[in-house]
Amino acid sequence: MPDIRRILITGANGVLGESTARYFLERDPECHVFLGVRERRDKAQAVVEAYGDRAFLCPLEITSPDSWAETVRQIESLSGPLSVLVNNAGFHDDALLANMSAGQWAGVLDANLNAVFHGCQAALQPMIRQRWGRIVNIASLSALHSPAGQANYAAAKAGVLGLTQSLAKEAARMGITVNAVCPGHIEGALPAGWDDEQIKAVRRNTPMRRFARPEEIAAVVFFLASVEASYMTGASLKLDGALV
Amino acid sequence: MNLRQRIKEVMASELMLEVSVEDIADDSPLFGPNGIGLDSVDALQLVVALEKHFKLKIGDQNKAREILHSVDTIAKAIEEAGLA
Helix, strand or coil: CCCCCEEEECCCCCHHHHHHHHHHHHHCCCCEEEEEECCCCHHHHHHHHHCCCCEEEEECCCCCHHHHHHHHHHHHHHCCCCCEEEECCCCCCCECHHHCCHHHHHHHHHHHHHHHHHHHHHHHHHHHHHCCEEEEEECCCHHHHCCCCEHHHHHHHHHHHHHHHHHHHHHHHHCEEEEEEEECCECCCCCCCCCHHHHHHHHHHCCCCCCECHHHHHHHHHHHCCCCCCCCCCCEEEECCCCC | CCHHHHHHHHHHHHCCCCCCHHHCCCCCCCECCCCCCECHHHHHHHHHHHHHHHCCCCCCHHHHHHHCCCHHHHHHHHHHCCCC
């Protein structure tokens, strides 16, 4: 167990990333949180301003192994070795497979699956040295129920679950756990194209009759990154209000 | 403590070996059925442990195979790098 947890969260400018960063910072007064961002950084910047001495912006190109290596090196020189990685960044670019371009396929696979591979690979070295680490991969309900129009996204996220289980087995004896969460729909992060009728219909079909609040997902990520979650690894947790 | 003994101590503690340090011969293969039976995950840990304890960096995979053959070959690599 490291003296303090150093947590890197990718996609930290998104609803879930920002909420997860705040969750860690509020509940662990010792931790340092590194907010991985690309061009958009207004929400992450607000977190840094609120927790200036423990939150840091981290420009990161998640599809570039070099960028990962540099980020992990910078964290080490600024604060110490990375101990928690939350692979949260990703996006979807939906189309029916018959109409999906090769670019749509490759882009979604690159950002949602290949990036997780690069991130895990970069994070392993400092975690092995510490003989302690927590990797939490944010997958999606789409990995489990593969909706029409999301062949690329569903394949990528299902790949993340496979990667999670394999790496969990490889890293288990080094004190490193690797888990995934599969959130359903999250308030504030609903698909951009949905109109009010679609939102109402999906909410009606969700047994809990509401979408997840981002902090409800963040709470599970927080637990998986904790000391207490020491025997839980290779798991994929479905957080969907019983939708599936 | 001599270098080979230190390497064995590091291996035993970092890899949580079930064999005792005394049972590791300097020239016995570390991997495979005729050796002490390390696997690929142990190899990864060992590379990190050698960097941590002896500052020995092993970047190249083919070179890693040669260096990690036995305690003797690890010691030789550390000595050749001037890190002993």
